[in-house]
Amino acid sequence: MIASLLAAAGDWVAPTLDYHALAPEIILAAGIFAVLSIDLFLEPEQRWITSALSGFVMLGALVTVGTLAVIGDDTRSMFGGRYVSDEYALILKALFLVAGYIVVLMSSDEIERGRYHQGEYYVLLLTSVLGMVMMASSRDLLSIFVALELLSIPAYMLAAWNKRNSRGNEAGVKYYLLGVFASAITLYGMSLLYGVTGTTLLTDLGSAITANGRFSGVEVIAVAFIVVGFAFKISAVPFHQWAPDVYEGAPTPITAFLSVASKAAGFVALVTLTFVAFPNAEDVYQPFMWVLAALSMTIGNLYALRQTNIVRMLAYSSVSQGGFILMPLTVAGVDGVGESALKAVVVYLVVYAATNLGAFAVVIAVARKTRSGEISSYGGLFGYAPALGVLMTIFLASLAGIPPLGGWFAKFGAFKAVLDADTGWGYSIAIIAAINTVISAAYYITVMREIWMKDEPTGDTTPIRTPPSLGAALVITCGATIVLGVLPDIVGRFGDITDLTGALGR
């Protein structure tokens, strides 16, 4: 077998690299190298340089994503279609880089105060973002898996950053063990898929699976395993148990990073696989996604109602929001709906990222004074920190889907996609989602009531001093949340460039 493979290999030709298309990845990789090396020669009080440098690396990569979007071809394909830089990839790369930049802004003060391995922290953060940026471009089972590991392994270490704290240890061990378990399941599914079809290229997989008309048993198992593996990554019920414990034990900026960027990366892989590799497998993934979406929304919401800790509440809320993001995928295979389902997912990811990062930024700012994560500690926030109170209200209202904020438009797109499908699956999931939207408002409003109506529980009403970098993060996220809701035209333009059905080569 090996001899025949070698004979088939023939003359080796160096692949042509499109350096412009690879520029974001190259800048990130060079940045990782630079931060790691420079950190070795810094005095402890100069360590803030690593934070500033990481921010500039993210912005530099973002600039090249911008030039890629403006200059030249829309779609740049390398390695025989295994690594593609198209509009879909560019939007998501921009999302990951902006999210990474906001996390750096949120971290700089938190991590500096701890004086604990600042350089390594930013190196790991940059590495994880590099994995996510690669994930957006990957169109091959192997590059998807490499990207998945590149983004996950630094995240395991970051989750365990509070290592002197038993909760931090619990977070690290739980996230690592379950993450590795999920990777193994995904990899098993991929190996079965390769065994059956003999290819790892997603577009070839798409045509190989449909070639004989119907699914074989092995293919069904392979698709199911791959979906289950990524369901862990996006913490969809019933694969969500790690999320609240990890979110509570990790440093808060990392919690924001995991609940937004890491989750979005899982969705990106799931979406790419759904649309490119399993285009005609809707009979397999549709019921699967339906069950995952319905369970995630409902169970996430019911647990969120009972939480007294704001980080755990946001963790369950993010499980439930994950259900809403999955919702359009349940109808992705219906003729004529695929495109709007895809737009709905991407728009929801962008809006959710802005809103959730903002909510965590407020949590960090408030915890600087109260040193507590209890929801009751938000009592009277509007009285002594009016700006933070208003911002938290905006973010929570957006998460609940109240117009005219971004969350409303995201939910609108998701509902529109499933209703356009005009199938039983679509209508039933829309009804469940509508009920859950009402339930979710309850726990978001509980926090708002603390902020606006209660009194500060300890009577300490000294104002909160927000460091400038955290303030910048709040301004960016709040601006994005409002602009995406008030001017849905911008989202509409987003939608146009995410014309994935063309971009993914179907």
Place this chain on the structure above:
Amino acid sequence: MSQFLRDYLTVVWFGAIALVLGGLLLGVAALLRPNKPTAQKLIAYESGVDPVGDGWSQSQVRYYIFALLFVIFDIEAVFIFPWATQVERYGAFGLVVMLIFLILLLDGLAYAWKKGVLRWV
């Protein structure tokens, strides 16, 4: 069944025969041999000398960092040996790619060195 899966049937056969053969030899031996255990015979075999200490022993925790550093060179070898056999075909492109890989690995070693990992304390 596809040709690919049929190729794997060899592995299944190999495993099955190994199990049957091993079980058969041990089973026949168990039936034929006399069974007279003594205290001397039941001692764990350690190259002929009497075993000393417990079966579970601790090793220095510092070794694990050296083990991790060893992995750097191990992975380097895994990639370099196959690459070296084909280096002429890959030409300048392959040379540059491998150099980038080595520089990144060396950065890791330099980091460990500067952090004092190589010093035995």
